[in-house]
Each structure stands twice: as structure tokens, then as C-alpha cells.
Amino acid sequence: xxxxxxxxxxxxxxxxxxxxxxxxxxxxxxxxxxxxxxxxxxxxxxxxxxxxxxxxxxxxxxxxxxxxxxxxxxxxxxxxxxxxxxxxxxxxxxxxxxxxxxxxxxxxxxxxxxxxxxxxxxxxxxxxxxxxxxxxxxxxxxxxxxxxxxxxxxxxxxxxxxxxxxxxxxxxxxxxxxxxxxxxxxxxxxxxxxxxxxxxxxxxxxxxxxxxxxxxxxxxxxxxxxxxxxxxxxxxxxxxxxxxxxxxxxxxxxxxxxxxxxxxxxxxxxxxxxxxxxxxxxxxxxxxxxxxxxxxxxxxxxxxxxxxxxxxxxxxxxxxxxxxxxxxxxxxxxxxxxxxxxxxxxxxxxxxxxxxxxxxxxxxxxxxxxxxxxxxxxxxxxxxxxxxxxxxxxxxxxxxxxxxxxxxxxxxxxxxxxxxxxxxxxxxxxxxxxxxxxxxxxxxxxxxxxxxxxxxxxxxxxxxxxxxxxxxxxxxxxxxxxxxx
Numbered sequence: 378x379x380x381x382x383x384x385x386x387x388x389x390x391x392x393x394x395x396x397x398x399x400x401x402x403x404x405x406x407x408x409x410x411x412x413x414x415x416x417x418x419x420x421x422x423x424x425x426x427x428x429x430x431x432x433x434x435x436x437x438x439x440x441x442x443x444x445x446x447x448x449x450x451x452x453x454x455x456x457x458x459x460x461x462x463x464x465x466x467x468x469x470x471x472x473x474x475x476x477x478x479x480x481x482x483x484x485x486x487x488x489x490x491x492x493x494x495x496x497x498x499x500x501x502x503x504x505x506x507x508x509x510x511x512x513x514x515x516x517x518x519x520x521x522x523x524x525x526x527x528x529x530x531x532x533x534x535x536x537x538x539x540x541x542x543x544x545x546x547x548x549x550x551x552x553x554x555x556x557x558x559x560x561x562x563x564x565x566x567x568x569x570x571x572x573x574x575x576x577x578x579x580x581x582x583x584x585x586x587x588x589x590x591x592x593x594x595x596x597x598x599x600x601x602x603x604x605x606x607x608x609x610x611x612x613x614x615x616x617x618x619x620x621x622x623x624x625x626x627x628x629x630x631x632x633x634x635x636x637x638x639x640x641x642x643x644x645x646x647x648x649x650x651x652x653x654x655x656x657x658x659x660x661x662x663x664x665x666x667x668x669x670x671x672x673x674x675x676x677x678x679x680x681x682x683x684x685x686x687x688x689x690x691x692x693x694x695x696x697x698x699x700x701x702x703x704x705x706x707x708x709x710x711x712x713x714x715x716x717x718x719x720x721x722x723x724x725x726x727x728x729x730x731x732x733x734x735x736x737x738x739x740x741x742x743x744x745x746x747x748x749x750x751x752x753x754x755x756x757x758x759x760x761x762x763x764x765x766x767x768x769x770x771x772x773x774x775x776x777x778x779x780x781x782x783x784x785x786x787x788x789x790x791x792x793x794x795x796x797x798x799x800x801x802x803x804x805x806x807x808x809x810x811x812x813x814x815x816x817x818x819x820x821x822x823x824x825x826x827x828x829x830x831x832x833x834x835x836x837x838x839x840x841x842x843x844x845x846x847x848x849x850x851x852x853x854x855x856x857x858x859x860x861x862x
Contacts, residue, residue: 383437403677404613409495409511409796410436411591413478413572414612415579415628420460420599423472425612430460432611433604437481438509440494444507446473446576455480455494478574480509482668486823496574497537501545503554504576508708510537511596511604512569512589513796515856520564540565544573557725558582558625560569562638566854567605568647568795570620586843586853587622587644588795590661592687593633599718605659619662622841634711638808645844645853647795652786653694653757664836667697672835673785674701674755682706684782687746688753689713691768705752713747713754714740730774741770742775751779757813758786762806766819773820782821787829787848788812794856797846 410433416422420633423653441463444456445693452472456463460481484731485846496507514520521539522530531538540561555573556613568588573580581602583591594601594614611615620626623640625634647654650661651669659666677698688708690699693716702769703710752772759765765782772780788807802808816824829848836843846852 385527386517404528407487408511409483409571410434410481410604410608411477411478411511411572411602412480412511412604412608413509413574413579415476415598417523417598417602418596419467420596422474422813423469423788425596426461426477428611429471429601429603429608430479430481431658432608432650433481434460434571436654440482440491441480442494442496442509442573443472443477444496444498444509445477446574447472449476449577451574451597452497453496453498453507454845455491455496457491466591475547476574476784477578478507478509478572478579481754483696492533493535493614494583495535495537497533497535497541499538499541499545502548506541506544507538507574508541508571510535510540510569510571511568511591511796512536512568512571512584513794514539514565514569515794515854516566526852534815536569537571540569540571549576552736553576553794554580555625555627559636560640562623562625570604577629581618581620581624581626581628583624584621585623585640586844587640587662587841588647588853589644589653590650591620592660593617593620593626600633602626604656605661607651607656607659610658616660641853645843648832648836648843648845649786649847651769654831657697662839662841664839669835670697670699670785671704672837674698674703675705676701676831676835677755677783677827678705679704680828680831681783681823683753683783683823683825684751685753685779685781687713688752689746691754691756692716692732692740695755695756695785698752698757701776702755702783708753711746712743712851713752713772715743716740740771742771742777744775748776749778751781752777753781753783753816754821755785758789759784759819760789761804762815762819767819780820781823781824782816782825784824785827786832788815789847791847791850792850793847795846809858 378682406481412429414422419801423443423445440457443455444451453469476649478496496509498507517536541747543561544557547560570591571582578645592603592606594609606616622644624639625636636686646662651666655661655666657667666673685708687701688699688709690696790807844853
């Protein structure tokens with residue numbers, strides 16, 4: 378009954394998914410999705426947050442939660458699992474409050490434990506705070522060790538608890554929570570976008586480099602913060618603008634006010650938002666994700682042409698760049714691999730052999746379309762190479778004549794410390810092997826990656842800079858030695 382009501386409310390967007398779903402294998406994983414609403418209408422804040430989290434489910438599938446400010450303080454519910462597994466009508470009857478924040482999580486940092494689920498709620502001198510956080514700090518360990526030496530006891534292993542402790546400590550000597558947040562931002566380093574709920578304010582914060590996305594929307598007179606614009610669409614809100622790098626956007630009864638902290642000369646949005654993380658129907662920092670991925674495919678065709686009979690994408694992340702490749706090359710676009718939409722999350726396993734079993738269950742070749750043909754298979758990235766190798770084996774067994782693989786990003790050679798789950802060079806096939814060696818390892822006839830120059834031209838109309846450290850090793854800030862591997 379509850380999901381039927383959700384379908385009725387969301388209409389066609391109920392089944393919308395980004396170009397990757399809950400069961401993607403052998404891909405870099407982004408950490409979290411956040412949402413917050415300052416409700417000035419007669420709306421159910423918790424239920425609206427639920428709809429938004431449904432739209433952001435692609436950003437995290439391990440836990441989810443919602444916090445609201447009720448008449449007697451902050452109320453919240455969070456648990457392990459997917460959004461529809463965690464919430465039901467009885468829970469929403471208890472989550473009654475004016476404003477709300479919500480969170481979906483993938484554990485790129487911190488163990489996958491219930492105590493690490495968000496929003497995180499604390500009590501401190503001035504009352505309560507709830508935080509929904511996306512990102513990764515590079516100096517967490519140093520700050521945490523210092524606080525522990527000063528007597529602080531931590532209940533989780535994640536960054537938000539460190540952030541909340543800093544805010545609460547600075548609040549003693551600050552004039553208002555905004556000043557405490559400014560002091561906190563001056564101490565932490567890394568990538569983050571977060572939404573903080575107080576008894577009377579909703580606050581959106583983005584790191585000084587703008588690595589993680591956060592946008593602002595309006596639903597009537599109610600302000601909204603969200604990781605992606607697709608969450609605004611899901612609740613019927615209109616996009617206003619993105620939170621600026623280093624901005625503290627504060628919503629209270631009088632409206633929205635902005636506090637701008639010091640920022641570097643150039644912002645550095647994570648380029649993987651446009652390559653893979655964000656849903657194709659989202660806009661990130663004003664750029665259409667769909668258009669960026671089509672453009673990536675077009676440029677890939679210009680840089681790495683090939684004679685072939687069919688071009689197709691690896692479902693779902695390679696579909697849009699494959700369309701662009703077809704448009705530019707003139708090679709017919711079609712289906713080559715069919716995806717099992719009902720594979721459970723239990724097939725995502727940590728070791729290599731189990732991961733390969735998951736590929737066999739999840740994807741199968743469309744023999745009728747590819748038998749005897751020279752095919753171009755498009756994917757957004759090759760990280761470990763495990764899935765690519767298995768897919769090529771599946772295609773060979775189905776009778777393809779040639780397999781030409783094209784990748785709509787450069788070789789992934791450097792670990793990420795800003796929210797993806799790849800922090801060890803040993804996991805990356807491109808750090809140990811040349812492109813020619815990778816071609817032989819995965820078993821394709823030819824292999825081509827999009828150049829870094831081509832990639833940076835794909836976010837059409839972008840006015841921000843980009844972090845490309847996973848391809849170039851050019852990190853936007855110094856990385857703590859304690860986090861390097």
C-alpha cells in the first residue's frame with residue numbers, strides 16, 4: 378500500500394535510476410546522498426524526504442535515515458538497507474516535525490555498521506543537532522586522536538561525529554552556530570557537502586574546493602538542499618542554484634542568508650560526478666550530466682575510431698556515452714548486454730571470485746544482436762578490470778567476431794581520498810599495467826580511453842574547475858600521510 382502511494386505520487390520517476398543501479402560491480406563507489414527541507418508549507422517533511430532519498434538511492438545503498446525537529450526535540454529513524462526497506466507508514470506517523478534532513482550512505486570510509494548510519498544526532502550545550510554528510514576528510518585521524526586525548530569518547534568511525542564534536546566545542550566560545558561552523562571549516566580538510574538541522578535552522582555547507590555537490594531548491598516558500606537536482610524533481614521543487622564552494626547557506630524563518638568562507642582560486646568539482654556518480658537527469662553545478670556523457674562518447678569516437686558493426690554500452694553506466702559514440706561514428710547503436718534487474722545486494726561481494734560470479738548472474742550477452750559482428754563496447758571506467766574481463770569472455774562465448782572496448786574516461790591510476798572507495802594503488806589495474814597490457818589482460822581486440830583533455834571538454838558550459846586526481850595525481854590539497862597507501 379505504501380509503495381503504491383509512492384508510485385502514484387512520483388509517477389514515471391518512481392522507476393528512474395541513474396546509469397548504474399543498486400547492484401553495480403567493480404566500480405568506484407561514491408559515499409552518500411543528502412537532503413534537507415525547511416518547511417514553510419503544510420507538508421509532511423519526513424515523507425517528502427523519503428521521496429527525495431528514493432531519488433538519491435544510487436548514491437548509497439547500505440543505510441538510510443531521516444531526522445525531523447518535532448515538538449519535543451529531534452526525532453529520527455535510521456537503519457541498514459535500502460530506503461523502502463527501512464521506512465513504513467507506522468514510522469512516518471512517529472516522524473512528525475516541521476523541518477527534516479535525510480541521508481543515504483555507501484561506506485567508502487568507516488565500517489558498514491548501524492552506528493555509522495546517518496543522520497547523526499547529538500545533544501550539546503545549546504540543544505540538539507542532526508547532520509547528513511557526504512564526503513571524506515583527509516585529516517580526520519589527527520583531529521580524532523587529539524579529541525580523544527582531550528577525553529572525547531566516539532560512538533562511530535565516521536567523519537560527521539568529528540565535525541559535530543568540533544562544532545559543539547567551538548560553540549562555547551562563539552556567537553551563534555554559524556561562527557562555530559566557520560571555525561570548524563577552518564580546521565577540517567577534505568571534500569564535503571553537508572546539511573545540518575537545528576531546532577530552528579537548516580544549514581547547507583560545501584567544502585572550499587566544491588569537490589562534493591550540493592544544490593538549493595524551492596518548493597513554494599520552502600527551501601531545500603540536495604546532493605542532486607533529481608531529488609528536487611522527485612518532490613516537485615524548482616532548482617534555484619548550487620551552494621557555492623566554501624559557502625554556509627543558512628535557512629531560518631526570515632529566509633535564506635549566505636556566509637562565504639575563504640576559498641582557493643579555482644573550484645575542483647569531482648569529475649566523476651559527470652562520468653558516473655550522478656543520475657543522468659541531474660544537473661551538477663549547472664551542467665547537464667546527460668549531455669556531458671553524450672559528449673564524452675562523441676569525443677571518444679573522435680579520439681579512438683574503429684570499423685565495427687554495432688556499438689553498445691555496458692548497462693547502465695555505458696549507455697549514454699555509447700549513444701554519443703554512435704552519433705559521432707555512424708556505427709549503429711544497439712543492445713549487446715542484457716541486465717538482470719532483480720539481482721539482490723548479496724551478490725556484491727568483497728573478493729574477486731565472488732565478484733566474477735556476480736557478473737555472470739547480473740549480465741548476459743544478447744546473442745541475436747551480436748553473433749558474428751564486430752562490436753564496440755563502451756564503459757565509463759576500468760578500475761580493477763575484473764568485470765571488463767568477464768564481460769569480454771561472455772561476449773566471446775556468444776560468438777562476436779571482434780570486441781573493441783572504449784572507455785569514456787582516462788585510465789584510473791591514482792587513489793581517491795575524497796569520498797570514493799578506492800584508496801589503495803594496488804587495486805588499480807592502470808597503475809600496474811600499460812594500456813596495451815590491459816588490452817591483453819581483459820582480452821579485447823583494441824582498447825581506447827578518453828584523454829584527459831577530451832574529458833575536461835565534456836561538461837558543456839561548465840563554469841567550475843574539476844578534480845581529476847584519480848587520473849592525473851594532481852590532488853587539490855595535501856593528503857595526510859596517515860591516509861596514504
